[in-house]
Amino acid sequence: MKAVLATDLSAASEATIENETCLECLGRIGVDEMHLVTVIPSNVHAGMPGIDFEKRRRNAISNYERVIGDAGFDVETHVVRGTPHRRIRGIAETIGASLTVVGSRGKSPLENRVIGSTARNLARTTETPLLVNRIEREADDPAVVRQHLFQRMLYATDFSENAERAFETFSYLRHATQEATLVHVETPKDPGLAEDTDPEGRLAELADQLEAWDIETRIEVRQGDPADEILAVEDAVDPTTILVGSRGHSRLRRLLLGSVSEDLVARANGNVMLVPPRM
Structure with a gap:
């Protein structure tokens, strides 16, 4: 299984790469080949006086x-030029990666949880499952926020086809997962389900699959704003990673995140794994 690990060579990226627990988690889910990617922005030129960015990188x-x-791990490095998210995505697609990992800071100085432009653009366009690995922001020596990446998973579902695809990743995540919380949020704005559908029953069926893999599982059905309710569950159960499909019901969002997914990536305390739809 191949993974792309994107780095800008910052202290935050170093925290992701040098954290042995993170690497151990990736190995446990079957990653054996790592492609380390750093992108030199297009506006940085080799001939700029006194600076050799490519050599330094x-x-x-x-x-x-x-x-x-x-x-x-078997490891290959890629030092390339261009627009970071496009080059990272292109390498992931070219090598047939099963996962792309990118580090992202937590709170901004304005107390607004945001992700960097590269992580955001990858989240909106990736065709490969993407793990946004949350990093401490206000620290000279930053650390990853959740070291055991897949130990306690929070899976959010609207029972769409893409949510089902996200659930399928448990086929390999289960080797590193001990606990899982399965959540569905009912909302009058976009019910998405037939009136006779039993969300609790459907979650129980999914829970049975995980219990068969010895994953301790709980289910929860909530009402309200999906992003707000999922984040409330995150606060309550402290998962290591939130797992979600990266687009909602709308067919018009083929190149955009669904609003729920985008909110989760921007506002979650910990890691978020996005699974895009089949192309």
């Missing part, structure tokens, strides 16, 4: 390559 990324190799 190659020297820095070689240190990360050793860390990943020592952890037992």
Whole structure:
């Protein structure tokens, strides 16, 4: 299983790469080949006086390559030029990656939880499952917020086809997952389900599948704004990662995140894994 690990060589990226627990989690779900990617922005030119960005990046990324190799992965590095999210996405698609991992800071100085432009653009356009790995923001020596990436999962579903695809990732996440909380939020604005549908019964069926893999599972049906309610559950159960399909019901959102998914990526306390629809 191949994974792309995107880095801008910042202290936050270093925290993701050098955290042994994160690497162990990736190995546990079947990742054995890691592609380490850093992108030199198009507006940075090799001929700029006194600066050789490409050489500096190659020297820095070689240190990360050793860390990943020592952890037992086959590793390949890519130092490329262009628009970061487009080049990262292109490499993931070219190598047939099963997962893309990108680090993202937590709270902004304005107390508004945001993600960086690269993570946001990847979330909106990726055709590969994307793990937004949350990093401490206000720290000189930042650390990952949730070290055990897949130990306690919060899976949010609207029972759409894409939500079902997100659930399918438990087929490999289960090797690192011990607990799971399954959540559906009923909302009058977009009910999405037939009147005779039993959300609790459908969640119970999914829970039975996870229990068969020895994953301790609980279910919860809520009413209200989906993003708000899912984040309330996050506060209550403290998952290591929220798992969600990356687009909602609308067929017009083929290149955009559904509003719920975008809210979760921007506002969640911890990691968020987005699974895009089949293309």
